[in-house]
Amino acid sequence: MVRGFWGIHGGLRRLPDTLILFGGIVDLRDWLTRAVDSVADWQASYPPFETHPSLEVSQESFLSAFDIFANRMRGNYPYFHPSYAGQMLKPPHPAAVAGYVAAMLVNPNNHALDGGKVTSELEKEAVAQLASMFGLHTHLGHLTSSGTIANLEALYVARELHPGRGVAYSAEAHYTHERMCGLLGMRGTAVETDDKGRIDLGALGQLLATGEIGTVVATTGTTGLGAIDQVHDVLAIAREHGVRVHVDAAYGGFFTLLAGAKGRAGLDPRPWRAIADCDSIVVDPHKHGLQPYGCGAVLFGDPAVGRFYAHDSPYTYFTSSELHLGEISLECSRAGAAAAALWLTFQLLPPTTDGLGQVLAASRNAALDWSELLATSDLLSTYQPPELDIVSYFPLTEAGSLSAIDAASGRILADGMNDPERPVFVSTLTVTASAFRQRHPRITRDSDRARILRSVLMKPESEIYVTWLHSRLEELAG
Ligand SMILES: Cc1ncc(COP(=O)(O)O)c(C=O)c1O
Secondary structure, three states: OOOOEEEEOOEEEEOOHHHHHHHOOOOHHHHHHHHHHHHHHHHOOOOOOOOOHHHOOOHHHHHHHHHHHHHHHOOOOOOOOOOEOOOOOOOOOHHHHHHHHHHHHHOOEOOOOOOOHHHHHHHHHHHHHHHHHOOOOOOEEEEEOOHHHHHHHHHHHHHHHOOOOEEEEEOOOOOHHHHHHHHHOOOEEEEOEOOOOOEOHHHHHHHHHOOOEEEEEEEEOOOOOOOEOOHHHHHHHHHHOOOEEEEEEOOOHHHHHHEOOOOOOOEOHHHHHHHHHOOEEEEOHHHHOOOOOOOEEEEEOOHHHHHHHOOOOOOOOOOOOOOOHHHHOOOOOOEHHHHHHHHHHHHHOOOOOOOHHHHHHHHHHHHHHHHHHHHOOOOEEEEEOOOOOEEEEEEOOOOOEHHHHHHHHHHHHHHHHHOOOOOOEOEEEEEEHHHHHHHOOOOEOOOOEEEEEEEEOOOOOHHHHHHHHHHHHHHHHO
16 A cells, blocks of 8 residues: 655654554544543433333344445545545545544534534534634624535525526536526526636626626636636626625635735635625535535625524424524534534634645645646646646647547546556546637647546645656556
8 A cells, every 4th residue: 555644743754554544643543432432421421221122233233234334335436545636525634523423423403502502502613713714704604514505595595685686607617506596496697717717707797787697606616627716806897786796615715725825825815805795605614624525604794694594493493592503594404513523623723824724735736736747748738727726637649639638538537547556546527629729729629528637636645646646647648
């Protein structure tokens, strides 16, 4: 197995093979024992009782079922490993795992305060940290089960505020915006993108001038390319037309920690600073916030939008006159454990430039390093420079045609993941011929679209591993 190198207190340490599990920075086994013990200790403060025999399973059948399960789980791609640079996937931080397990054993439900007595408080605190990360002066927000549901909530509020008016988003926006508009009975319009994959401001201005749009979705970190819509410009155009702005920062949101930061990982602060003046924001802690799946978040700048959620739940809202999170959420049951995991992670790696920002900076540096390596390669070329930590590139083929690039990309993807000795996992992205020619005018257009290669470098270890990734991909392209 490949040995891992991990940054500890600014230095590099070589870890024994066995510690690679979950990143190896802390011993997860120890923390899982503590998590279980802390709950057992609390439970012991209540009178003992006998569990019902209907729940009993034999140790033998548990062992055999677990064996089958563990074996099946070995069929996963190695999302934990730096050779996996495919999709937006990585294991959660050990702090998130320990927090999640400890809370899950209690299994609180953050719908109502009596169901999630402690974890609702933890959720409000963690959400306040997210709001201040974006510079919001006031906020109303909560965690959701995903970015999709968080965006649905933002669009639901958009519909209530501008009934009869539609939603505009870029052609590169996440596919669920169109789907959610359909669900909400709103007209969704995809606006063309520029040669950097950002919403085209001229086309947007023309669309908003029709008066038919009530809300624009700006994406800071598109799913395919990691492109950042110019939120400051979008906001200016939108306000001219009395249009609201929702920011889909599901993928890129935590990169706001690098806005205006010193060093090469620093990002142009303008789009990120403008987010504070937008109407709603979605960010997914289960992407760049080190959390397990089941942790999205939606934030509104104006707490008064809470009125659109008004409902009664006589069977749950009875222990407190304080805000039950279910009163401002479209979902009912939500895992209190997700809030606990995020809260505990933020205690250790807060959403600040010096905290979680360092994790993001490593990913961003990895993308910049790979981009530099690609610039001198005879075998691979950058599709467009990375704005975040997503690198897009394609094999240079003799024919120099879209169909040849498509075939070579597909072959490299398959050869890389099927190599039993030195597997490498990337992804492909299908782009249109016109988008390709916007960036590479000399390409031969013999097809309407082509697959290119794409790598999401969301593990900070990519920074150390990127030279290997590049040479491995060159080998496959050669
Ligand atoms: C920009 C963007 N928005 C929304 C989503 C949907 O988020 P989820 O998969 O958590 O539902 C994604 C997922 O990749 C995304 O990248």
